[in-house]
Amino acid sequence: MMTGHRVGLLALAGLLTGPALAQGPAQSPMLAPPENHYFVSKGSWGQTYPDQWALPRIGFDTSPQSAWRLVRKNAQPVIVAIIDTGLDWNHRSIDSDKLWRNPKEIPDNGIDDDNNGYIDDVIGWDFLKSDPKPWDHDGHGTFVAGIIAGDWNDETGIAGINPFARLMILKGLNNFGHTRSSFISEAVAYAADHGARVINLSLGGKEISPVEQAAIDYAFGKGAVIVVAAGNEGVDVSKFSITSSDKVLVVATTDMDDKRAVFSNWGKVSVAAPGLDILSLRARRTDTMLGIEGVKYTAGTAYVGDDKRYYRASGTSFSAPMVSGLASLMIANDPGLTNKQVMAIIKSTARDVGTPGVDQYTGYGIIDAAAALKAPKDYLLAAGIERVEVVQTGGKQAVRVLGTADANALKSARIEIGQGDAPSSWKQVGTARKTAGPDGNLGEIPATAFQGGKVWQIRVLVEHTSGATREARFKLNLG
Template identity: 30%
Template sequence: MPAGTVGAMRQGSLIATALVALLVAAAPARASNDPLYPQQWGMAMVGADAAHQVTEGQGATIAVVDTGANFSHPDLAGRLIAGHDFVDGDDNPTDEDATDHHGTHVSGIVAADANNGVGVEGVAPQAHVLVVRVLDQNGTGSVENVAAGIDYARTHGAQVINLSLGANAPLVGDSDTTLSDAIQRALDAGIVVVAAAGNDTLPFCEQPSSLHGPFMCVAAVDRQGQRAFYSSFSGFGSGYAISAPGGSGSGGSDDIVSTAGGSGYQYEAGTSQATPHVSGVAGLLVSVGLRGQAVVDRIEQTATDAGSPGPDPIYGAGIVNARAAVAGYSLGGGGAVATTRAGAAARVTVPRIQRIRTVLRHGLIVRCLSAGAGRCSAHANARRRTIAAGSHRLTIGRWVTVRAFATRRGRAMLLAALRGHRRMVATVLVRLPGAPLQARRVILRP
């Protein structure tokens, strides 16, 4: 892929391109009258049925920044909002992807209609998809167009942005911050951004590593809940890490079936397919009143553990669990009403990988939430030295961002690491009122 371009997270030969007929004679596994629902094993894995007893995503708007969407598909009727086409420069973001209808497939996983007697259903079948086209018929596009598409979604009502796309591996730590700056603007606006980890079997998330805020990187698992062989890891690289159904890449029913061209359906595999499962769950949480970081925290806290006990670099927090995520919440009256307890426990989040240049200019990022008044203070230590420190006054029940700025000795150490193209590992110690000392490990990359 040429420098400065971004592409859909395709699996190449891993994609099963055989179309599934619209009329499929299959006995439904539950009360749904959608004929392809029994083949949607990913929905069962994430517990979508139980979640839909609470909410189907009413009132949520999820932007799919991709190749556009098929507005004539019967299973997406009433679900799509036409945004902008940054490829052709108009307001007709129709999916012209002749290979795998990438944006249409992703949109169907998010919000295909449920119980309409047609095809499949989405994770959030009453949510709306804001369609923003930034990739051409070949699934490629410029970084500038993708950044513009993210900005468009930010200013046009999206509460969640789905990015089933990415650039080459050099995007991690890339000196061109056009894309990461656009994502950060969305995060700063309280929008949840959900992005694909990548399909290159790399040991890190193939997304910008300097992000902080409600960002999730999604790895893919197969039908058995094992990491798909093609999937890059979600646990190193960016923000919060999670896994979701993406298919085995072997074709047929072991991959993910969703909407395609015309009125058809097809199976595809990739982190592109895993990502909208998480975006859909984010939409369900938006519909019950959660926003931004609270959505990400809830998804992480309720994930089904996979791999080594607890969070790990391969599966992240685990496999997304829609049923557990919405448990204890309900839709009520004229709006969403949370039925969980009020008040917030003390919590600390620190992006696992941060760029040395960013730390030198803007400080090391730490986010704090406390139920008590006072200050959140953070000290970063490396090689028995305090390399950065900072604090911020707390607002009860709200997240605050602490910027720990480099000390004189820390600045010298960071500059030396930057010039030598070496990474540093630091331990961040965070103090909150009424809570024990919190310790987090962070990797500082040149």
């Protein structure tokens, strides 16, 4: 009787509150931050900072404002393809339920059940050996996998960023940087064809050839967010096709002081994420740092833990999966987000560091997970100066500024100039036109504005109706 009575009351309550609930967002419990050993510990290898210092730096902490608390507990699984050296799927921080399963493929029967051209491809594929078991003999791929999906239930281990990630393991590298572009192209196409919403390519922007560009375009067209490491050569990568593409997020590395790591490539960087002394998983019988060219490293010194199943490493390879982790968490929380929206939000909400404004070393800045997860679907706040050119308008000389000034809710966009390398004051010289860039015409500055100085900074300052601003600068040397 009591039960019946209760149901009656609940039904009545439902009737009374029904219409109001239907208009608002569904109420759902939110995620609580993980409590894994290495997530809450510090000094495990004698260092002063937390073992997983990078996570709180991008918003994944234990505070009431933690980015994880913005994610629904019943968020949707999301497929993340990791194109790398494979995976040690026996690692205790890898939950086998968190691996993608090809739904129509029956394992180990020697038959290509889903007729996709790959026999027994259940969790992914080894493109090097044409084999369905993409085991990791190097360690690089397992390390990347741990950053994205280290198992929260393994209390003794690390915390991955996204407990809703389902990892598709596509082995396209022998060890770091050693591959053929055809393998990468094939793996990217495989990921896109099998539902990957995020594709992590910790290969280095320089390593990706034009052959792969077609595959990138294809995957982008299918809706994937493609995340690429900027690479570790400390060079300008803007001339390499992949990083020039607006279809990928190119990720640079920052250190404990939020400064660009010296090895981090630069040029067309989208955003930055921590990538120095990162803790993640060690694949069985591997010592990844030994295989990385140009890195001074003594065998075994990066092992962490009594069982040596954890590992420390540095590189843009490990910044990229922070961004992939965030992108996939955003999609898990709101599966209706498009790849373009995810990319725009991640850039637009990044925390500006280094040179004020969007810059070639850290792009829009360090990713801010809480801001990204809070942002409206169509959030956009973009600024950029691609180049300037001297033009004649109305018989007078002027400097035309080409680039980006865009927002989903634009309040204002200004073109300003200031004298010297680091101007102490700015003078508005015009209103910037709204343009999605990169070659949009923002406006012209009369040449007379540059009197009395040789070195100038031109900046475009874009203001969102929310009050947030984004700027980009360009150095003009008239000397």
